[in-house]
Amino acid sequence: MGMFERARSSRKVLERSSTRTTRKVFRSHRFLLLVSFVFILTVPLLQWFLSFPPPLFNVKPSSSSSTCSDGQFNGYVVNKHSVCTDSCGKICFPRVHGMCVSRKQVTICEDQQPLSQEIVDAGGGLPDVLRLITHVPRARVPVKRGNCPGWDSRSHKPYTSPGDEGQKEQAKWFRGVHMVADVKLMPNGPNVGPNPHHEAEKLIPAILLSHLYGLENSTLHWFTSTDPSTISEWSLGLIKVFQQTLRVNFLNVPNDHEPQVCFEDAILFSGLTNAGYIPNVGANNWLRKRVLGYCNIPVLDASRPVKNVVALKRINSSRSIANMGEVLTVLERELMVVPNVMTSGSGHLCEQVKAVANADVVITPHGSHNINFLFARPYAIVLEAFPLLYYINWFGNYLHAANIHHYELHGTWPANKGGMPSRMRMYSLLYGWKRCFFVRKCMNYTKGQNVFIDIDDLEGLLEYLMTSCRVAVKNSSRCLSNAEQESGSWKNKDKLGYRSNHRVVPKWREQHAWALTQEVFPEKKQGAL
Numbered sequence: 001m002g003m004f005e006r007a008r009s010s011r012k013v014l015e016r017s018s019t020r021t022t023r024k025v026f027r028s029h030r031f032l033l034l035v036s037f038v039f040i041l042t043v044p045l046l047q048w049f050l051s052f053p054p055p056l057f058n059v060k061p062s063s064s065s066s067t068c069s070d071g072q073f074n075g076y077v078v079n080k081h082s083v084c085t086d087s088c089g090k091i092c093f094p095r096v097h098g099m100c101v102s103r104k105q106v107t108i109c110e111d112q113q114p115l116s117q118e119i120v121d122a123g124g125g126l127p128d129v130l131r132l133i134t135h136v137p138r139a140r141v142p143v144k145r146g147n148c149p150g151w152d153s154r155s156h157k158p159y160t161s162p163g164d165e166g167q168k169e170q171a172k173w174f175r176g177v178h179m180v181a182d183v184k185l186m187p188n189g190p191n192v193g194p195n196p197h198h199e200a201e202k203l204i205p206a207i208l209l210s211h212l213y214g215l216e217n218s219t220l221h222w223f224t225s226t227d228p229s230t231i232s233e234w235s236l237g238l239i240k241v242f243q244q245t246l247r248v249n250f251l252n253v254p255n256d257h258e259p260q261v262c263f264e265d266a267i268l269f270s271g272l273t274n275a276g277y278i279p280n281v282g283a284n285n286w287l288r289k290r291v292l293g294y295c296n297i298p299v300l301d302a303s304r305p306v307k308n309v310v311a312l313k314r315i316n317s318s319r320s321i322a323n324m325g326e327v328l329t330v331l332e333r334e335l336m337v338v339p340n341v342m343t344s345g346s347g348h349l350c351e352q353v354k355a356v357a358n359a360d361v362v363i364t365p366h367g368s369h370n371i372n373f374l375f376a377r378p379y380a381i382v383l384e385a386f387p388l389l390y391y392i393n394w395f396g397n398y399l400h401a402a403n404i405h406h407y408e409l410h411g412t413w414p415a416n417k418g419g420m421p422s423r424m425r426m427y428s429l430l431y432g433w434k435r436c437f438f439v440r441k442c443m444n445y446t447k448g449q450n451v452f453i454d455i456d457d458l459e460g461l462l463e464y465l466m467t468s469c470r471v472a473v474k475n476s477s478r479c480l481s482n483a484e485q486e487s488g489s490w491k492n493k494d495k496l497g498y499r500s501n502h503r504v505v506p507k508w509r510e511q512h513a514w515a516l517t518q519e520v521f522p523e524k525k526q527g528a529l
Contacts, residue, residue, distance in 0.1 A: 080095065
């Protein structure tokens with residue numbers, strides 16, 4: 001009897017196991033059928049969606065002329081709690097009374113006076129973090145209110161009498177007004193190179209403040225190293241130009257057992273600016289004269305007729321001009337000058353400056369190497385080319401006082417290259433020129449692409465420049481007439497500007513919050529920046 005019961009029990013177990021297996025197989029088949037059905041429906045819809053041409057040419061035109069005025073401003077205004085420009089794209093830097101730096105925290109020694117919203121919006125508010133080189137290349141060190149060793153809260157300055165220095169061994173104080181910079185926005189890593197544009201956001205305001213705006217006895221304390229992976233040859237060269245009149249102190253962040261580094265009065269260069277740090281024409285002329293004099297390059301206005309045309313290329317880097325041959329052909333045909341192709345963004349300061357300082361017309365891809373146009377010839381023509389879908393209007397802000405004529409070319413996808421990559425097509429359809437910059441994945445992808453210049457757009461722009469006498473070529477008797485030359489109208493800012501037949505592009509002021517708080521956005525390595 002027991003044997004029959006065991007056999008029946010075993011049979012039931014086998015039946016239940018078989019039933020479960022059958023159910024699993026049925027469910028898996030049903031799942032596969034569902035996936036196949038969804039795939040069959042999705043693929044035609046996706047093909048239909050991707051069949052539309054990207055909307056690259058069906059939006060309102062945008063002017064390439066600068067929205068800034070002629071740059072006649074007072075310059076930097078040094079206030080008690082901020083330092084601001086009153087110029088194009090106003091920017092401010094916070095001024096902190098009492099600040100100590102350690103690896104764990106940047107301590108603000110006492111409560112700071114509330115600032116107006118205008119100053120905060122212009123960058124004059126205290127940052128939440130500083131980027132400092134600690135055990136990692138760019139650690140996020142929080143900025144907090146706290147007690148500073150050696151700070152007298154009654155007199156609002158460090159202790160001075162010997163009897164009050166009980167905490168002296170905990171802090172090294174720099175007394176008086178000093179300028180302090182971190183490494184925020186300065187990329188570091190195996191696949192990125194130094195970025196002179198973001199370094200200039202810290203270095204050039206320090207140079208101008210120490211020479212032109214009343215801070216002659218101050219020092220720039222920069223929490224960085226001179227390692228080539230951290231700071232560019234361009235910035236080290238610029239420091240050499242002014243080494244007799246500006247002290248730059250490269251600082252290490254103190255270890256846990258070392259005294260904190262403290263500042264009685266610090267103007268803080270950290271974070272993102274809108275690049276409007278050249279306040280007026282006089283400041284730009286002074287800076288150009290000093291740098292070109294150091295490099296033994298004559299200070300000359302752009303020639304009329306055009307004698308020197310330069311096309312800049314970036315090596316080992318993103319955003320090179322991909323159809324350079326076509327571009328050179330058009331430039332030579334229209335301007336009647338054989339263009340010189342020159343490398344930009346690599347080499348020491350004077351090599352980089354020379355590439356643009358002797359040119360009358362320059363065509364260049366967008367990139368940090370364009371900081372060199374601060375030293376370009378007055379009234380030179382600069383054509384800046386952007387890769388497809390990537391655009392930012394920084395260039396006009398830091399060149400509004402350089403007395404050059406700046407125009408934009410927005411990249412395209414040429415028909416002879418075949419089908420557009422699916423990712424680029426998707427971003428074109430979803431975001432287009434106007435929104436791509438504010439979607440990080442789209443922005444990072446498009447900024448790393450090479451630039452295909454729209455040849456029709458280039459030809460139209462050159463035609464506009466010649467008919468408006470912004471550019472004069474050898475046989476242009478009208479533009480080279482005595483009346484035209486004496487009137488100097490070609491030197492005035494182009495308030496109307498050339499209007500291409502497509503594209504609305506965003507303005508940097510319309511950024512999303514992440515663009516203010518996060519890192520922007522390493523260049524791909526190396527050599528050209």
